[in-house]
């Protein structure tokens with residue numbers, strides 16, 4: 262116990278001040294726990310009545326993080342407790358009464374077995390979050406769901422200009438990888454040789470040979486084979502996932518009928534057509550009465566420069582309030598391209614695929630100009646950035662001060678983990 266305490270002893274006035282501060286902290290923490298408990302109740306009600314479906318958020322956690330300004334991790338904790346509030350009445354009541362903290366109840370809600378409410382409620386008051394985690398982790402898991410092939414993994418380390426991948430797969434899969442690499446390497450070497458042969462027979466002078474030697478690419482290696490494999494996979498992906506930033510899809514657009522279909526694919530709905538044609542990564546073939554009259558890629562193409570400018574202006578995240586998505590973002594045309602909207606910074610907004618689709622399907626609206634963007638949810642209400650936090654107008658909850666965990670070293674030897682009851686057969 263004494264190991265972490267500094268040897269320095271505060272003088273009596275300092276001690277008294279510290280005590281007073283701890284006192285206040287204890288009272289505030291009790292109130293905060295109670296407030297967290299009420300927030301959990303509110304979230305549970307929002308979830309139960311499915312009130313959040315029209316908010317434009319893709320998950321309850323996202324809504325909580327947005328409206329309360331907490332981190333996604335904290336929001337997940339709130340959502341986990343709200344989700345099991347009915348099943349953990351004692352623990353959530355202790356939170357409401359200020360006796361347990363959000364994180365303490367969170368550990369129980371996120372990981373404990375069903376029916377463990379009364380097992381944890383008293384014990385939790387004296388346990389730190391770390392101790393509670395350990396207690397919950399020691400629960401026997403009656404149904405140890407066999408993790409699918411636990412040994413497989415991909416890890417990545419970036420150092421300087423190079424990135425190292427470590428890929429671990431089953432030997433059967435490794436055989437596939439080896440065969441694919443060998444095949445790609447053979448292909449690359451064959452190409453490399455056929456590129457070289459004409460030079461080799463070229464009866465050039467000595468000087469030319471030296472020049473030639475300096476410019477010839479080295480013989481393809483297994484690493485080149487790997488990159489070739491990735492690029493081939495990427496190309497194949499284009500056909501399957503048409504709307505990524507790096508992929509291209511071909512759309513046939515009949516300009517008279519204003520209808521479009523995917524290349525060798527189905528006719529698109531109005532929403533899908535607008536969605537697909539909005540982000541400029543696809544290639545459009547204009548047609549009149551089924552006859553191609555030209556391809557129109559250039560009109561809508563976003564240059565690398567424009568894309569960077571857009572990412573810079575929109576801070577690299579989806580512009581929909583409450584959404585923090587940073588990957589696979591689309592450049593949405595505020596005035597649609599079909600309606601004469603220009604592919605210019607002022608007419609573009611960065612959105613995630615989810616909100617982009619939601620917009621073109623009418624779930625949310627995104628109205629420009631880009632500098633004064635207005636986003637409304639499914640009910641037509643304007644979505645605003647920032648949390649709902651404001652100065653309180655009601656008194657703080659009247660609960661006892663939070664005493665906190667005792668901090669005692671847990672005697673794990675004597676601890677009996679919670680054991681869920683055997684499943685009944687009805």
Ligand SMILES: [Zn+2]
Nearest residue numbers: 536539593594
């Ligand atoms: Zn769009």
Ligand SMILES: [Zn+2]
Nearest residue numbers: 579584613616
């Ligand atoms: Zn979004």
